[in-house]
Amino acid sequence: MSHFKVLYFASAKDASGKESEEFEWFEGIGCEKLTQLLVERHPDLAPVLKTSMFAVNMEYMDQGLSWTVQPRDEVAVIPPVSGG
């Protein structure tokens, strides 16, 4: 069975209570489905995801374009950044 990994940072880490975890992969996990999977597992993530971006394999995903998670991808929840 294939999996993919999700990393949580900052407020997403606080809301999920985890730094990372594995999810079971299946065909057709785009932005909307991914959001749904994450919220099902961690309801507290819902408000965080409203203002976060996804990065897949260290690239920001454009919310307007269609993309899907592939097996063994590293997905990251990126809340609004505050470096500097």
Add this chain to the structure above:
Amino acid sequence: MAMKDIVKITADTISLDEIAKSVQDPKAGAISTFSGTTRDNFEDKVVKTLAYEAYIPMAEKSMKSLITAARSKWDDLIHVAIVHKIGDCPVGETSVVIAVSSGHRQQGLEAVHWLIDELKVQVPIWKKEVYATGGPDGSDGGEVWKANSSLP
């Protein structure tokens, strides 16, 4: 001429001096730098401590691509360094340094300005402010993940 692109995310104290030295070059007529330090207040709250965290591999990759983009905008740049601190960062300490050596000052200064603006928008680094309790400001403590003004 070998041009250096230096990017580093570190839990160690950052030294502006050392980073400026790391971009020295005999062909450089200028070393331009930006140094960001942590401030002790947010609105009416007293900030007790600050901490940064990063998605380290993506942050380093993202800083490298910013340097590549800067080199395509400004052709006079010689060496470029971007160093960001993570972990606890007491008030007043340096959290980020950008240093650029260039043949002449103008492009170096412009590049430094552009690099810090872009870093704040797109590099995956987060700052948490922990507020003081029971101070004269009347704040009740707590902590907040900050957000810079715009998303990529």
